[in-house]
Amino acid sequence: MKDFEYIRARSVDHALEVLAEKGESAVKIAGGQSLLNILKQGLMAPDCLVDIKGLEELDFIESNPGTGFRIGALTTHASILDSEVLQSSCGVLASMERHLATVQVRNWGTIGGNLCMADPSSDAAPVLIALGSTAHIRGPEGAREVPLGEFFLGYYETVVQPGELLTEISFPAIPPATGVSYEKFRNVEGDAPIVVSSAFVSLEKDGRTLSDARVVLGGVASTPVRATAVEDALKGVKLTPAAVESASGLVAESTSPIPDVVCSAEYRNKIARVLAKRTLLSAFEEAKAAVGGKKHR
Amino acid sequence: MNRMMISFMLNGRRIETSVAPKTTLVELLREHLGMTGTKHACDSGACGSCTVSVGGRTVNSCSVLAVQIDGMEVGTVEGLAEGPDLHPLQEAFLDHGGLQCGFCTPGMLMSARDLLRRNPSPSAQEAREAIAGNICRCTGYVKIVESILAAAGKMREKK
Numbered sequence: 001m002k003d004f005e006y007i008r009a010r011s012v013d014h015a016l017e018v019l020a021e022k023g024e025s026a027v028k029i030a031g032g033q034s035l036l037n038i039l040k041q042g043l044m045a046p047d048c049l050v051d052i053k054g055l056e057e058l059d060f061i062e063s064n065p066g067t068g069f070r071i072g073a074l075t076t077h078a079s080i081l082d083s084e085v086l087q088s089s090c091g092v093l094a095s096m097e098r099h100l101a102t103v104q105v106r107n108w109g110t111i112g113g114n115l116c117m118a119d120p121s122s123d124a125a126p127v128l129i130a131l132g133s134t135a136h137i138r139g140p141e142g143a144r145e146v147p148l149g150e151f152f153l154g155y156y157e158t159v160v161q162p163g164e165l166l167t168e169i170s171f172p173a174i175p176p177a178t179g180v181s182y183e184k185f186r187n188v189e190g191d192a193p194i195v196v197s198s199a200f201v202s203l204e205k206d207g208r209t210l211s212d213a214r215v216v217l218g219g220v221a222s223t224p225v226r227a228t229a230v231e232d233a234l235k236g237v238k239l240t241p242a243a244v245e246s247a248s249g250l251v252a253e254s255t256s257p258i259p260d261v262v263c264s265a266e267y268r269n270k271i272a273r274v275l276a277k278r279t280l281l282s283a284f285e286e287a288k289a290a291v292g293g294k295k296h297r
Numbered sequence: 298m299n300r301m302m303i304s305f306m307l308n309g310r311r312i313e314t315s316v317a318p319k320t321t322l323v324e325l326l327r328e329h330l331g332m333t334g335t336k337h338a339c340d341s342g343a344c345g346s347c348t349v350s351v352g353g354r355t356v357n358s359c360s361v362l363a364v365q366i367d368g369m370e371v372g373t374v375e376g377l378a379e380g381p382d383l384h385p386l387q388e389a390f391l392d393h394g395g396l397q398c399g400f401c402t403p404g405m406l407m408s409a410r411d412l413l414r415r416n417p418s419p420s421a422q423e424a425r426e427a428i429a430g431n432i433c434r435c436t437g438y439v440k441i442v443e444s445i446l447a448a449a450g451k452m453r454e455k456k
Contacts, residue, residue, distance in 0.1 A: 006301060006318035006364050029362075036321070036360050037341050049318065053365060078354065102430025103408060105342060107354040108361060189429050 002045040009052050012138060012165060019163045020140050022048050028165065029053065030074055030113035033105050058112070058167055061086060068172040073112025073165070077101070080111060089173070092180045092198070096127045102190045112166045115151065118158045118223070121192045125152065125224040126216040127182045130198035133171040139164035149216075152223035177211075178202040179286025181279045185271050187262075195219040195268055197275035201239075201283035207291035208238045215280065220255035220272045229253040230276055239284050248277035303367040307332070308376030322358035322366055323347040326373060334374040334403050345431030348404035349373045355411045357430075374403035377410065385455075386410060386448040395444030397435035404431045409445045417453055421446060 007026075009015035019026055027046040029035055030053050038044050052058070058074040063085040071080065080086060081097035100106060100114075100123040114124045115135070125148070133148040140163050148169065151158050160166055174180060180200045184193045196219055202212040213234050215227040229250035237243050257268035300315040307330070316325055326332045326349070335358060338346035342360035349358045350372035377384035386409050389395065396402045405428055412419055412427035419427065424445045425438070433441065 001319045003317060003319055005299070006362070008364070008367075029365075032362065032365075033342055033360055036362070039319075040340065049362075051362075051365060102345065103411070103427060104345060104348055104355050104357045104430045105360075108351070108356040 001039050002042070004046055005048040007048060007050050009050055009055060012055060012057060012167065015050055015052050015055065015165055016138065016140060016163070018050050019165070022050070024162045026050050026162070028116075030116075031076070031105075031109035033101070033109040033113070034117045034119065035113075052165065053110070063089060065089075065173060068170060070168055070170045071111055072168050073115075074110045075112075077106035077109050077111065077114070078103075081106060090131070090180075092127055092131075092182050096123055096182045096184075096198075099184055099189070100124065101192075111169065115148075115169070116158055116160055116166055118152050118154075118156050119192065120155055120222055120224070121194070121196070121219040122224070123184060123193055123196060123218075126196050126218045127180070127198040128169060128171065129216045129224055129226070130180060130182075130200040130214045131171040131174070132200075132214075133169050135159075135166055136168045136170065137164050138167050143167075149224075149226060154222045175202060177205070177207075177287055177291045179283035179288075179290060181282040181286065183275050183279050183282075185275060193219050194262055195271040195275055197272065197279045199276070199279035199283040201280060201287045203239075203284075203287045203291055205291070206238075207288050210234050210237055210239050210284075213280070215251075215276050217251065217255065217272050217276065220251075220257045220268050222256070225254050227251050227254045227272075227276055230280075234280075241281060244277055244280045244284070248273050248280065251276050301364055303364055305366050305368060306370040308372055316363045318362065318364050320363045322349065322351075322356075322361045322363050322371070325363040326358060326371075332373055332375055336400055336403055338400070343432070344401075345404040345408065345428075346401055348407040348431065350407060350411065353414075355407055372407070374406055377406060384410070385451045386413070386445070389444040389448035389451065390441070393440055393444040393447055395437065395441045397433075397437050401431055401433040401435075405433070405441055409448070412445070413449055413452060417449060419446070419449060 025047040029049045058072040060072040062070040087094045129149045135146045135151045182198045184196045198216045200214040213231045218224045230247045233247035251272045252269045257265040259265045304313045323337045336346040338344045340359045342357040347358040424442045
């Protein structure tokens with residue numbers, strides 16, 4: 001690892017001041033669970049690391065039944081997994097976190113760091129996009145909000161500029177008659193996903209007809225992608241396993257995987273089709289239970 | 298490059314030292330402080346050999362910068378025993394053959410202690426999940442899980 005100057009930010013304002021002063025020579029470090037490996041391999045060699053890990057003002061989980069949820073960017077994965085309010089009203093996030101990396105990584109790594117690293121195989125991004133999340137960003141010109149679905153620009157690249165910070169993620173409460181599911185395919189427990197899918201399914205009052213769907217896939221393109229062809233094929237349709245199976249066959253219209261050391265592009269598409277189907281069916285079951293008035297989350 | 302002064306608690310003892318910013322916590326422990334109980338293997342946060350506790354929770358010390366733990370409490374395997382008395386987990390690992398070469402053992406013990414602090418009565422499945430981030434290449438997981446469950450039983454009896 002190349003030597004660097006280390007500056008520990010005392011507040012968001014202080015971090016923004018330092019970032020403005022240092023310009024593109026500075027890189028932010030939160031938990032560093034990916035960044036340190038990149039520095040060790042020499043893939044990045046910044047002159048200055050600005051440590052934002054300790055900023056308590058960005059370490060929070062807030063829930064308001066009316067407006068939804070807010071998670072500070074520096075909240076650890078372990079805090080999200082252990083959050084009783086998220087477990088009871090947004091269980092899909094806990095089920096994602098339970099399989100994200102290992103205990104040690106979850107204890108130190110942060111949700112904002114995961115998103116800003118923009119690994120196309122991020123565990124967290126697809127489910128947060130499916131939940132309709134917004135990224136809150138602060139910079140020298142003030143605060144701005146970006147839908148999380150538009151946050152990722154490419155491999156390891158986001159809309160967050162060098163002088164800016166991701167401060168929080170927010171998403172609305174899960175509406176009635178809705179289910180949200182998540183599934184990850186990987187070789188070994190604790191590995192990053194090979195492919196990951198998250199589905200959001202809202203039903204009409206009849207408990208069968210789909211009113212809104214989001215299917216978000218990771219590991220199949222340079223960013224997380226919405227499987228819009230799958231979603232469009234199901235809108236207004238009475239859901240059946242056969243309809244879901246048939247629509248899931250359209251995943252490849254939204255993906256652009258590349259072959260790598262893990263598997264071929266074709267393999268990623270095949271797994272994506274299976275995971276899209278499974279997550280749609282389990283979100284459908286959860287939504288049906290919600291229509292029936294059963295407690296389901 | 299400038300070295301930085303840091304001050305932190307290590308197994309209940311205050312440490313003040315200077316480090317280069319790029320020094321990882323495991324390098325500080327082993328090479329600067331001579332605390333070689335913590336092992337250094339993959340250096341990429343994948344194997345768990347270097348597991349220590351920071352602020353009461355386990356981390357991979359190869360994946361944390363030493364400057365980041367300034368002002369915090371760090372616990373290593375050297376802090377488990379109290380004088381000549383081994384920690385119940387260490388006794389259980391000995392009694393149940395929970396180690397072969399021993400290289401993964403310090404990390405296994407730290408992960409197991411983290412589990413038992415949070416969950417004094419874990420199931421075998423919960424014990425396996427707690428050490429999912431600790432790789433043993435002697436394939437000793439069965440006896441490690443037995444050791445953790447036995448220690449949990451002993452620690453509950455003592456209370």
